[in-house]
Amino acid sequence: MQKTVTLLLLPAALLTGLTAQAQTRQVSGVVVNGADKTPLPGVSVVVKGTTTGVATDPNGQFSLTLPAEGRPVLVFSFVGFASQEVTVGSGGTVGPVTLQEATTALNDxxxxxxxxxxxxxxxxxxxxxxxxxxxxxxxxxxxxxxxxxxxxxxxxxxxxxxxxxxxxxxxxxxxxxxxxxxxxxxxxxxxxxxxxxxxxxxxxxxxxxxxxxxxxxxxxxxxxxxxxxxxxxxKAGKNSVNAEVYSGVQIIRKQYELMNAQEYATYLNEVRAQTNATTPPLYTQDQINQMGEGTDWQDAILRRARISNYQVGFNGGTEETRYNLSFNYFDQEGIILNSGFQRGTVRLNLNKKISRKLSLDFSSQVAGTFEKRAFVNSQGGSFGGVLLDALRFSPINPVYDANGIYTFSNTPVTDVDDVGNPVAYAEKVKDRRSTARGLLNVAGNYELVKGLTLRVTGGLDYNNQQQELYRPSDIFLGRNTGGSAFRGSVSRYSWVNENTLTYDRQLSPNHALNVVGGFSAQRFYGVDFNARTNNFFTNDLGTDNLALGASPLPPTSGRYFNSLASYFGRVNYRLFEKYLFTVTMRADGSSRFGPNNKWGYFPSAAVAYRLIDEKFMQRFTALSDLKLRLSYGVTGNQEIANYQSLARYDVAAYASGSGRLVGLASQNIENPDLRWESTASGNVGLDLALFQNRIVFTADYYQKQTNDLLLFVNTPPTTGYPNVLVNVGKVGNKGLELALSTTNVELDKFSWTSNLNFSLNRNKVLSLGEGETERLVGSSSTSLFPGGTGFTSILRVGQPIGSFYGYVFDGIYQTQEEINASGIRTPVVRPGDPRYLDLNGDGSITGADRTIIGQAQPDYIFGATNNFKYGGLTLSVFVQGVQGSDVLNLNRYELESGITSTNKLKSVVNRWNGPGTSNTIPRANSVLRRSTGIVSDVVEDGSFVRLKTVTLSYALPKLGIVKSSSVYVTALNLVTWTKYSGYDPEVNSFGNENLSLNTDYNAFPTTRSFTAGVRVGF
Structure with a gap:
């Protein structure tokens, strides 16, 4: 009976199986990386609206059982890539499905x-x-x-x-x-x-x-x-090796046009004739005729300099362990002889997922840099040096004398300023600086409960710098010291510990919350040591044996530190995916400030409204995104030297009959109330996108006011100190920022995209404290301004920082009658002397006639990038511009001056030499050009538009194990359109100093470079 039933049911079972098989089908495919078309393992492939899914295998392949009927949708997702949905047709194969790395989406x-x-x-x-x-x-x-x-x-x-x-x-x-x-x-x-x-x-x-x-x-x-x-x-699932090599050449963008030997000799004769008409000229006309062009000292110290870079990186891992290891060597020669910079780095980043809740992040780098410098002042201070001496040195002199030895200096010609041979300086002075740096950061992440994560971070930054400088006794630079040697070291290191709790949950479909709170502690250390000695009987060992110097100077050393402890928190709340709120608070305690103000508190709040997500906006189909932003908050600035709030003492030493006596002397007035500068800032922003993000526009308007400036104010002479650091004064900034990104053309083989940005900022000094409305500031060289009192700028309430301050140039006095009619009584002037405006009308040119003659701060800045792609060919063009910014050209101030007898600019050839001959360049030996301070005609328009970068690259076809490769050529600083007469309008010889902005004096010239390179990926 049982056997009979089984036989009867067998056809039914077979029919049922055949029916089930007819109702399903197998669908397979492959997923690849859109960048290099390589397979992507581990990609999640899920049937939309279900939990049915698989992951791709090591070859990027997958297989799914799907219903035979219908057109199901597969969702492909992978970390770091934009998700993609694919509708399955009637066939059994899908793809290849290409995933693009997520770089521009709003969900990025x-x-x-x-x-x-x-x-x-x-x-x-x-x-x-x-x-x-x-x-x-x-x-x-x-x-x-x-x-x-x-x-x-x-x-x-x-x-x-x-x-x-x-x-x-x-x-x-x-x-x-x-x-x-x-x-x-x-x-x-x-x-x-x-x-x-x-x-x-x-x-x-x-x-x-x-x-x-x-x-x-x-x-x-x-x-x-x-x-x-x-x-x-x-990146998980993607083991890769990438290498890049590029090499190129740098050339100077522009040189000053200087007098040649004949023109300079004629100039010296004229100076001598005006100084003492009875003295015979330095050179006869026959001698001048035989000089020719002479030596071009700029060409003598400048060169075509090479630049090269070598990079290799290893990247990959699994979902549990990811790594990035890279090696780099960068080598750049300077365009001035014997200058250059080299850097070698090794970086290792690891990310390890230990368990479902615990993960570790490890970031580290070891780097070494080496600098050869040919830029230090030939007189031992902040200015002069190879470049400026090349501009000033006599073109009459050769680089080497008849014996093949460097020409020592401009002398023995008595009428010429003493300047050393810049080529000898560049090639014989040893100025080296090497740095070793290690940067390490380790973080552990542990999910305490769902959505709540604890992150503990520990980091260390160690930086050791060694400097050695030797100036030999057989060149002009070392003649007064008998050779001088200096060795110094500076070690700076800091550690940081940060502990944060982050709660991040989608509370419901309409509510999302992200809360961050934490504590941070950071400490900075510094140790330095310097030793110097003079008078060496041999130059062979340089800085390798300071004991050879017969005149050692007292060594110096120091140790210093500062600490920062902080509590901080931030709350981000998202309502209905369109109302966004942020509240932040940080409390900082710093050792730099006085005991009465160790802690500062810095709150902020912001709100944003995503209008695009409103239902009534759906009819505006051209809009892809529309968001309004509003924020306000207070932040701080603690960037002052250590121990400024404390009473400090320094070494005071003097020589006596019994030897060197050493003591301590008070250096400053303590200020226990010293505290942070605080900047209150408000911002209104708009984010707009059109036509499926083909046009993306961002605009921001901001206003800032910095209060309680950390400002040095003068103290009465009775205190015994020149000034004290206090919290007084205010500075304001307001501005507008615009950014535009467009996809102009997007075809199968050709595309054109653009990125543009525009910014303007208006800066103003609002207060300098009670009773003070202006202050003369700015660094200057004693070689330019008599007594070193040539302030170049002014801080004035109502005006921006970086306001140049001086006399208004009004041409050249042509005749004595013109001088008499001017009403100027002092100083005494002669025809051919410069004329300055008597602004107060008192008949004298004095400091009271100075006024603001220029602004270092630009009216606006901009940048524009255009990228063109055709097949494997890509052209990128980047243009940068600064408009409305003035530059103080102190090189020109000196090189057009009539009082010095060093070489001059070519423009001085057309100097005043009688009525009507020149109304811009004074006569030779005119003292007024340098005796008064800066003048408006050397404050030049520093606006420029620069073709900053042009890169042409070609992606080569895949070949064997090579997954990707490309070759490229790049031109940097290709063309600069500017009216500025100096080397380059983008300059500041005083580095990051706030009160001497846009000052050009002996700045290292900007270069134009051309490089070619290749990138290969395996």
Whole structure:
């Protein structure tokens, strides 16, 4: 009976199986990376609306059983890539499905202080630079890539010497005596400001936090903005090797036109004739005729300099362990002889998922840099040196004398200023600086409960710098010291510990909450040692044996530190995906400030409204995004020297019959009430996108006011001290920032995209304290201004920082009758002397006739990038501009001066030599050009438009194990359109000094460079 039943049921069972098989089908496919078409393992493939899904295998392949009927939708998702939906047709194969790395979508995650956020959820003003943008330009420092690419950020190459610094200003200048540079945070380590040792190729992204909503989480260090640098991490399921090599040449962009030997000899004869008409000329006309052009000292010290870079990186891992390991060597010669910069770096980043709740992040770098410098003042101070001496040295003299020895100096010609041979200086002076740096950051993340994560971070930054300088006795520079040697070392290191709790939950479909709270402690240390000695009987050993110097000077050493303790918190609340709220508070305690004000408190609040998500906006089909932002907050600035609030003592020594007596002397007045500068800032922003994000526009308007400036004020002579650091004064900034990104053309083989940004900032001194409305400031060289009293700028209430202050040039006195008619009684002038405006009409040219004659702060800055792609060919063109900024050209001030007898600019050939001959260049030996201070005709328009970067690259076809490869050529600083007469309008010889902006005196020239490179990926 049982056997009979089984036989009867068998056909039914077979029919049922065949029916079930007919109702399903197998669908398979492959998923690849859109960048290099390589398979992507581990991609999640899920049937939309169900939990049915699989992951791709190591070859990027997958297979799913789906219903036979219908058109199901598969959702492909993978970490770091934009998700994609694919509708399955009637066939059994899907793909290949190409996933693109997520880089521009509103759901992309950007780094903010102590966390990340979706771009769509930002309430503050944040600018970003991607790894692709960093890779476009062969730069030496990471902060150089910000130039012209982020609205509201002005980057100035203050020193173009290899390894030289740049100045970064975010939304203007806030402070007078304190720092104005932003806080740099590298992989979460705050205060990692020395970017010379950071390899730009290691950078994944740079975020610039600009308004108080985004910077207040950094409290006392956020007033000048914050730059977050994130280095590359490993990518799961994608083991790769990438290498890059480029090499090129640098040439000077422009040279000064100077007198040749014949013109200079004629000039010297004229100076002598005006000084003493009875003295015979220095050179006869026959001698002058035989001189020819003479020596071009700029050509003698300048060269075509090479630049090269070698990079290799290893990246990959699994979902549990990811790694990024890179090696880099960068070598840049300077265009001045015997100058250059070299850097070697090794970086290792690891991310380890130990369990479902615990993970570790490890970020580390070891770097070494080496600088050869040919830039130090030939007189031992801040100015002069190889470049300026090349401009001043006599073209009559050769580089070498008849015996093949360097020409020593301009002498023995008595009428010529004593200047040393710049080629001898460049080739024989040994000026070296080497730096070793280690940067380490380790973080542990533990999910306590769902949505609540504890993160504990410990970091260490160690920086040791060694300097050696030897000036031999057989050149002009060492003649007075018998050879001089200097060795010094500076060790700076800091550690940081940060502990944060982050609660991040979608509470319901309409409510989302992100809360961050934490405690941070950071301590900075410094140790330095210097030794110097003179009078060497041999130059053979240089700085290798200081004991050979017969005249040692007292060595110096020091140790110093400061500490910062902080509590901080931030709440982000999202309502209905369209109402966004942010509240932040940080409390900082600093050892730098007085015992009565150790702690400062820095709150901020922001709100954003995503109008695009309102139902009534749906009829505006052209709109892709529309968001309004509003923020206000207070941030601080603590960038002053250590121990400023305390009574300090320094060594006081003098010689006596019994030897050197050493004691201590008080240096300052203590101020127990010293506290932070505080900057209150408001921001209104608009984010707009059109036509499926083909046009993306951002606008921000801000106002800032910095109160309680850390300002040195003069004290009565009875105190025995010149000044004291107190909290007085106010500075205001307000500005507008615009950014536009467009996809102009997008075809199968050709595309054209553009990125433009525009910024303007208006700076104003609002107060200098009670009873003070202006103050003369600015650095100057004693070689230019008699007595070293030539202040170049003024701080005046109602005017911006960087206001040049001097006399108004009004041409040249042509005749004695003109002088008599002018009514000027003092100083005594002669025909051919410069004429200055008597602004107060008292008949004398005095300090009371000075006025503001220019502004260093620009009217506006801009940048524009256009990218064109055709097949594998890509052309990128970047233009940068600064408008309305003046530059004080002190090189010209000296090289057109009639009182010195060094070489002059070619323009002096056409100097005044009788009525009507010149109304711009005074007569030879006119003393007024230098005896009065700066004059308006050497404050020049520093506006410029620069074709900053042009890169042409070609992506080569895949070949064997080579997954990707490309070749490229890049031109940097290709063309500069400017009226400025100096080497380059982008200059500041005083580095980051706040009160001597845009001053050009012996600055290392900017170069034009051409490089060619190749990138290969395996």
């Amino acid at each position: 995650v950007v780094v903010v202080g102590y966390g990340t956020q979706r771009k769509r959820d930002l309430t503050g003003s944040v600018g970003s630079v991607s790894a692709e943008q960093v890779a476009e330009v062969p730069i030496a420092r990471a902060d150089q890539i910000l130039q012209g690419r982020v609205s509201g950020v002005q980057v100035t190459q203050t020193n173009s010497e290899p390894g030289g610094n740049v100045s970064v200003r975010i939304r203007g200048t806030n402070s007078i005596n304190s720092g104005n540079e932003p806080l740099f945070v590298v992989d979460g380590f705050p205060g990692a400001g020395d970017l010379n040792s950071i390899n730009p190729a290691d950078i994944e992204s740079i975020e610039v936090l600009k308004d108080a909503s985004s910077t207040a989480i950094y409290g006392s260090r956020g007033a000048n903005g914050v730059v977050l640098i994130t280095t590359k991490k490993g």
